[in-house]
Amino acid sequence: MSPELLYLLRRRIGASGPLRFDEFMDIVLYSDPHGYYRNHVPGSGFDYETSPTLTPWFGRLVLQELEAAWEQLGSPEEFTVLEVGAGSGDLAAAAVASVEGGFSEALRWFFVEPIDTVRRLQRFRLGSSGRYRWVESLSEVEPVTGMVLAHEVLDNFPFRLFEVGGDGPKEVRVGTARHHLTEVLFPIGPEVFDLAAPALEHLEEGDRFELRTGVGSWVTAAARVLERGRLLVVDYGATEPEIWTRHPSGSMVTYRRGDLGIDPFDNLGGADITAHVNFSALERSARDAGLHVLPLQTQKAWLEKLGLTEVVADLRRRAVKAQAEGRHADYLRYLSERSRVELLGARGGLGDYLVFTAEKSAAVE
Numbered sequence: 001m002s003p004e005l006l007y008l009l010r011r012r013i014g015a016s017g018p019l020r021f022d023e024f025m026d027i028v029l030y031s032d033p034h035g036y037y038r039n040h041v042p043g044s045g046f047d048y049e050t051s052p053t054l055t056p057w058f059g060r061l062v063l064q065e066l067e068a069a070w071e072q073l074g075s076p077e078e079f080t081v082l083e084v085g086a087g088s089g090d091l092a093a094a095a096v097a098s099v100e101g102g103f104s105e106a107l108r109w110f111f112v113e114p115i116d117t118v119r120r121l122q123r124f125r126l127g128s129s130g131r132y133r134w135v136e137s138l139s140e141v142e143p144v145t146g147m148v149l150a151h152e153v154l155d156n157f158p159f160r161l162f163e164v165g166g167d168g169p170k171e172v173r174v175g176t177a178r179h180h181l182t183e184v185l186f187p188i189g190p191e192v193f194d195l196a197a198p199a200l201e202h203l204e205e206g207d208r209f210e211l212r213t214g215v216g217s218w219v220t221a222a223a224r225v226l227e228r229g230r231l232l233v234v235d236y237g238a239t240e241p242e243i244w245t246r247h248p249s250g251s252m253v254t255y256r257r258g259d260l261g262i263d264p265f266d267n268l269g270g271a272d273i274t275a276h277v278n279f280s281a282l283e284r285s286a287r288d289a290g291l292h293v294l295p296l297q298t299q300k301a302w303l304e305k306l307g308l309t310e311v312v313a314d315l316r317r318r319a320v321k322a323q324a325e326g327r328h329a330d331y332l333r334y335l336s337e338r339s340r341v342e343l344l345g346a347r348g349g350l351g352d353y354l355v356f357t358a359e360k361s362a363a364v365e
């Protein structure tokens with residue numbers, strides 16, 4: 001728990017009243033220097049693993065997707081990946097380490113990372129190849145041909161929190177009681193009523209749901225920066241109405257060192273706060289931004305198309321061969337690599353993540 005963050009929050013609340021939940025998240029996740037993301041990136045030894053941090057095979061398989069997109073665009077001289085919120089940079093490291101041929105000449109990789117400490121970590125991890133560039137936001141980049149890629153990022157975008165009350169929907173805000181933070185329910189504002197209405201149809205008194213109001217402008221920025229190419233978003237979440245009916249109490253959770261929690265006030269700045277991504281809302285935003293939306297798929301189905309099954313079979317063959325030849329260390333290495341690769345497609349886990357793709361073939365007016 002960061003006492004500095006608590007002090008900052010109490011001062012803000014004292015000055016202008018209870019904060020909306022997205023304002024609270026902005027402070028505890030992103031503020032300088034104590035916000036959670038200023039000091040944590042996912043990966044081995046950190047709070048939790050993601051697909052790219054689990055095994056380089058994720059990045060190698062994503063490279064297949066990137067190369068196919070490049071070919072589909074007619075193999076342009078430059079193909080730029082704009083990776084938003086790349087964390088430790090493992091996806092780029094694995095993809096770039098295995099790129100070959102003409103695509104290697106064309107591939108440029110830009111990291112869109114608002115946090116300077118994370119940019120430094122990524123530079124340290126990836127070195128100074130001319131292929132890489134770092135920017136703070138998509139708006140800094142001139143339109144490119146390529147792909148905007150966001151892996152497990154949208155679930156961290158700040159959201160507003162609502163509760164269905166007996167006398168109408170309420171917004172959950174963050175106030176203070178003595179020296180602590182506490183939830184305060186406010187009548188819902190007219191500016192979000194239309195956005196909240198579809199959820200209300202599926203929920204009952206006492207139920208909760210989240211709304212990310214910042215996704216639309218982010219998708220608009222992604223569409224603008226793509227002259228031609230794709231937006232690829234991989235994350236956990238669901239479409240409507242499952243996003244509400246599956247989690248009637250809301251899907252917000254906290255993570256700290258792999259432990260799941262439910263109290264966002266418990267460890268300010270020391271725990272991640274996240275909620276499922278509403279892929280229907282993402283799709284509407286993409287359409288509004290002039291993108292052509294492709295069918296949503298699970299990570300399992302997507303990675304299998306990219307060769308996941310063959311990778312698992314190959315690692316199994318190598319393990320059997322190593323065992324037969326008495327190379328025990330190799331045998332154990334292949335076994336453990338195979339089990340990590342299998343996790344990428346596991347049902348009830350990473351394999352259920354959703355993969356959203358939208359295309360842009362010409363400039364949006």
Ligand SMILES: C[S@@+](CC[C@H](N)C(=O)[O-])C[C@H]1O[C@@H](n2cnc3c(N)ncnc32)[C@H](O)[C@@H]1O
Binds near residue numbers: 085113150
């Ligand atoms: C859960 S981590 C995922 C990191 C990495 N993509 C992975 O899968 O291992 C989410 C990252 O998104 C970053 N992030 C959140 N909002 C962002 C935004 N608006 N623009 C760029 N990065 C953002 C955070 O700083 C954090 O590093």
